[in-house]
Amino acid sequence: MYDFDVERPATVAEAVGALGREEAQPMSGGQTLIPTLKARLAAPSVLVSLGGIEEMKGVSMSGGQLSVGGGTTHVTVAREAAAHYPALAGLAARIGDPAVRNRGTIGGSVANNDPSACYPAAVLGSGATVVTNQREIAADDYFLGMFETALEEGEIVTAVNFPIPTAAHYEKMIQPASRFPLVAVFVAKFADGVRVAVTGASNNGVFRWTEAEEALSANFSVDAVADLKADGSEMISDLHGTGAYRAHLVGVMTKRAVAAIS
CATH class of the missing domain: 3.30.465.10 (Uridine Diphospho-n-acetylenolpyruvylglucosamine Reductase; domain 3)
Structure with a gap:
């Protein structure tokens, strides 16, 4: 670690003011930022802790x-x-x-x-x-x-x-070491349609799987997505799983989420 100042504002207005200082960075729970600082991947001169803002x-x-x-x-x-x-x-x-x-x-x-x-x-x-x-x-x-x-x-x-949707479910496959999802899917059913969001899979971060949304909006059942395959071209590929494996898991997690709701 290294030397830096810590500001502890009590209101949002005070926090915004503190963030106006040069090289200031906000800190909420610190579960990502503190390891980042320890690894010296970030070096703010001021940490603005948001933990004391009750509002x-x-x-x-x-x-x-x-x-x-x-x-x-x-x-x-x-x-x-x-x-x-x-x-x-x-x-x-x-x-x-x-x-x-x-x-x-x-x-x-x-x-x-x-x-x-x-x-x-x-x-x-x-x-x-x-x-x-x-x-x-x-x-x-x-x-x-x-x-x-x-x-x-x-x-x-x-x-x-x-x-608040009429029904929803979050299904994830946990990567045991980090506890982050290797792939996870959130399915939410609303009166006017279904939304399907995927995390852990794509190099572009969280995304909506529109093909699954269209299929489920027309017929909310596991059968509606049984034959759908996610595009694996932009999927993360690392030591925990290839892009093709993650693309496969997108389908699996989606079917499990839908089954949990149905």
Whole structure:
């Protein structure tokens, strides 16, 4: 590690001001950033801790949507979203290990947009809205690629608003060492159609599998996607699995998710 200053703002406004300092970087739960600092892959002069901002914490229902504060930990989402959005709560309950779930936050995960993170699949699969200190961003416009989002310099994820589907399920194959999904699929069924979001598979990060969405919107059953094959040309290929294997798992996880709902 190396020397850096730490700012601990109590409000979003204070955090935005602190992020105006040269080479300042926000830190939410720190589950990605701290290992990055230890590996010296990042070297901010100022860390702005968002952990003390109470207005960014909590889960609530409003206007038929579930609003989750950006500073809400995974364990809190797992507990407090269960009555309103079981699929989201189930996803949160299986992120990492207990230490990660007690420190990591939804805002940090969505802002980082790791290509194998769980929350981006729920956000994109639900058609959620990412709320920042400046604006509201539709999920389809938010995720731009591996570790890339629509966030601008100094912009903070203050909340994520989820419309509640009639049914949803998150199915993932866990990579045992990291606890990240090797491939995972979030399927959400709405009155006007089905959304299918895939994480862990693509070099471009989380994506919607539109062919599966069209098939399931016409006929919500395992048979509707039984013969579909995901395009493997842009899939991650590493020591844990080839691109072809991940493409195969996309189909498997989708069928399992649909079966869990049906």
